[in-house]
Amino acid sequence: MCQKHSEISQNPSHFEGSAEEFKIASTVQANYTDYIKGMKFFDPHIHMTSRTTDDYTALIDAGVVAIIEPAFWLGQPRTGLSSFKDYFSSLVGWERFRSSQFGIKHYCTIGLNSREANNEALAEQVMEILPIFLYKEGVVGVGEIGFDDQTAAEEKYYRLQLELAKEANLPVQVHTPHRDKKRGTELSMSIALEHGIDPGMVIIDHNNEETVESVLEKGFWAAFTIYPFTKMGNERMVEIVKKYGSERIMVNSAADWGISDPLAVPKTAALMKIKGISDEDIRLVTYQNAIDAFAQSGQINAIDFESPMEVDQNLKFNGNTVLRGGQIPRVEKNSIIIS
Amino acid sequence: MDYSSLLFDRIQSQASAKELSWIESKANGSLQSLQTAFVAAPRFISKEFVQYPEPINGVSFNNWTFDRLVRVYLLSKFNSSDKDSYIKAIDTLFDTAENNEAVALISTLPFLAYPDYWMLRATNAVRSNIGPVFDAIAFQNPFPKNLFSELAWNQMVLKCIFNDKPIHKIEGVLDRANAELAHSISYLAHERWSAGRTIPAYAWRLVINFLNEEILKDIQYLFSSSSVHDRIAATLVCIATDFPGAKEELKKHRDLELKAKTDVFSWEGLEN
Numbered sequence: 001m002c003q004k005h006s007e008i009s010q011n012p013s014h015f016e017g018s019a020e021e022f023k024i025a026s027t028v029q030a031n032y033t034d035y036i037k038g039m040k041f042f043d044p045h046i047h048m049t050s051r052t053t054d055d056y057t058a059l060i061d062a063g064v065v066a067i068i069e070p071a072f073w074l075g076q077p078r079t080g081l082s083s084f085k086d087y088f089s090s091l092v093g094w095e096r097f098r099s100s101q102f103g104i105k106h107y108c109t110i111g112l113n114s115r116e117a118n119n120e121a122l123a124e125q126v127m128e129i130l131p132i133f134l135y136k137e138g139v140v141g142v143g144e145i146g147f148d149d150q151t152a153a154e155e156k157y158y159r160l161q162l163e164l165a166k167e168a169n170l171p172v173q174v175h176t177p178h179r180d181k182k183r184g185t186e187l188s189m190s191i192a193l194e195h196g197i198d199p200g201m202v203i204i205d206h207n208n209e210e211t212v213e214s215v216l217e218k219g220f221w222a223a224f225t226i227y228p229f230t231k232m233g234n235e236r237m238v239e240i241v242k243k244y245g246s247e248r249i250m251v252n253s254a255a256d257w258g259i260s261d262p263l264a265v266p267k268t269a270a271l272m273k274i275k276g277i278s279d280e281d282i283r284l285v286t287y288q289n290a291i292d293a294f295a296q297s298g299q300i301n302a303i304d305f306e307s308p309m310e311v312d313q314n315l316k317f318n319g320n321t322v323l324r325g326g327q328i329p330r331v332e333k334n335s336i337i338i339s
Numbered sequence: 340m341d342y343s344s345l346l347f348d349r350i351q352s353q354a355s356a357k358e359l360s361w362i363e364s365k366a367n368g369s370l371q372s373l374q375t376a377f378v379a380a381p382r383f384i385s386k387e388f389v390q391y392p393e394p395i396n397g398v399s400f401n402n403w404t405f406d407r408l409v410r411v412y413l414l415s416k417f418n419s420s421d422k423d424s425y426i427k428a429i430d431t432l433f434d435t436a437e438n439n440e441a442v443a444l445i446s447t448l449p450f451l452a453y454p455d456y457w458m459l460r461a462t463n464a465v466r467s468n469i470g471p472v473f474d475a476i477a478f479q480n481p482f483p484k485n486l487f488s489e490l491a492w493n494q495m496v497l498k499c500i501f502n503d504k505p506i507h508k509i510e511g512v513l514d515r516a517n518a519e520l521a522h523s524i525s526y527l528a529h530e531r532w533s534a535g536r537t538i539p540a541y542a543w544r545l546v547i548n549f550l551n552e553e554i555l556k557d558i559q560y561l562f563s564s565s566s567v568h569d570r571i572a573a574t575l576v577c578i579a580t581d582f583p584g585a586k587e588e589l590k591k592h593r594d595l596e597l598k599a600k601t602d603v604f605s606w607e608g609l610e611n
Contacts (some may be wrong), residue, residue, distance in 0.1 A: 093438055101543055132378070137437055302377075
């Protein structure tokens with residue numbers, strides 16, 4: 001979601017590390033997977049609907065065994081309720097199935113995103129269908145909701161959805177704004193507290209060096225999006241873990257239709273490993289904390305992805321429909337021959 | 340026939356006391372509360388496999404999870420006396436269905452009132468690329484056998500063959516074999532052979548009563564195949580058909596014929 005390249009220079013790295021660290025980070029990246037062999041990852045924020053099958057293959061190869069796809073906008077505003085309904089339905093339908101074809105467990109959060117909350121006539125209708133989806137299997141939270149432009153309409157629907165989350169006893173995945181982030185983050189947290197929501201049920205997303213301290217201090221989960229240019233870089237992320245430890249901190253890619261990297265979580269884990277962060281801290285921020293936060297929904301059963309996923313033959317080959325009849329499930333990317 | 344009481348008997352034999360009391364508390368509720376119960380079922384009902392899979396109303400429950408059976412039961416309890424509200428309630432469930440819900444809904448088609456109304460739901464399940472949803476209409480489900488047009492039926496069987504799915508699990512697969520389908524199977528095989536691929540050998544069982552000179556050429560090709568399954572299928576077709584040319588062909592393969600006639604080879608052995 002990098003709309004303004006001018007923002008890049010406004011958000012320089014706060015922690016650049018030593019010259020030696022910089023050198024390591026820029027020279028070892030070719031074989032970064034060597035550093036994370038045997039590790040498992042959970043990406044709690046990735047928009048797979050916007051990604052290709054190549055990405056799914058790359059994710060499972062890199063050790064990402066489960067993901068959460070938050071509901072958001074499509075890059076342009078929807079014009080009718082049916083578009084929302086079909087989108088929510090695809091998150092618990094086709095996309096979930098598509099993911100299973102690659103051995104990745106797919107969860108989602110459902111919500112009215114902040115941008116589209118500004119179309120109040122449509123937002124009213126969306127609010128009516130949200131409860132139908134929130135109680136479905138594998139829906140692990142209300143999200144991503146919160147502020148973008150920080151308008152009155154955004155606040156109204158943020159509050160209404162906090163109430164839905166409270167009633168359904170679901171975690172809340174809060175999007176924090178690109179612009180005026182610090183104020184938006186503080187506002188999001190104070191409103192959640194005002195609604196009597198346990199901060200342990202709220203994941204504040206897209207944090208940076210400016211917001212993290214307050215989020216952790218107040219007892220919320222702090223998620224960091226490793227996203228080129230507009231959000232966090234992973235070298236900065238390493239510094240954050242060095243400074244704040246691993247408690248209630250999690251990393252995600254938020255990969256979508258923008259210039260983003262679906263492998264942000266495993267890559268960040270590799271960089272942490274190289275820079276001397278302990279395996280246990282890496283495990284917490286790239287796997288376990290996200291599970292602990294979202295499993296409060298009662299909808300995550302770690303057995304589903306903890307042991308190497310047994311790909312059901314009935315789903316994978318005989319029932320294979322992403323891959324057409326008679327094909328083999330994998331293509332050799334470097335081969336010129338397509339058979 | 341009151342299938343819901345039969346379904347309930349089956350549920351009763353497996354449910355824990357806690358599950359049973361949840362089911363009973365929901366079963367006689369309003370349409371809306373049944374709708375909610377249908378969605379919420381996995382929060383209260385286990386995903387153990389159904390213990391007694393014997394069919395009810397032509398639907399058998401092999402490899403069904405228990406929550407799926409309970410969902411089917413809850414749907415069978417929807418009051419159908421007011422057609423509009425009945426249909427609206429179930430349509431809403433279809434339109435917003437998560438995958439496991441979609442599977443349960445499609446499995447319930449043979450139990451629903453106004454069967455003709457659900458035809459598009461059934462054919463859309465055949466169109467679905469979500470494996471389990473397709474399987475829910477194609478296998479252990481008598482709805483297609485009883486209600487599909489020949490065109491819809493053939494689409495379903497062909498898609499099974501195309502995706503290497505086990506067509507012997509289709510209810511009525513032998514009864515509803517037809518000439519058009521035999522032709523399409525032959526044509527699909529030609530396409531696959533051009534690509535250096537094959538179709539599952541069991542599919543040839545469906546051409547037995549519709550052999551002609553064209554399909555006989557396919558059988559001859561199968562006899563020359565390097566796959567033993569293809570050669571077995573060719574043999575079994577030639578033994579079962581009345582088409583004279585096939586009997587001539589069989590004489591060239593006495594060894595295979597003998598094994599088929601002594602039950603060393605069988606269609607069951609070709610099930611995938």
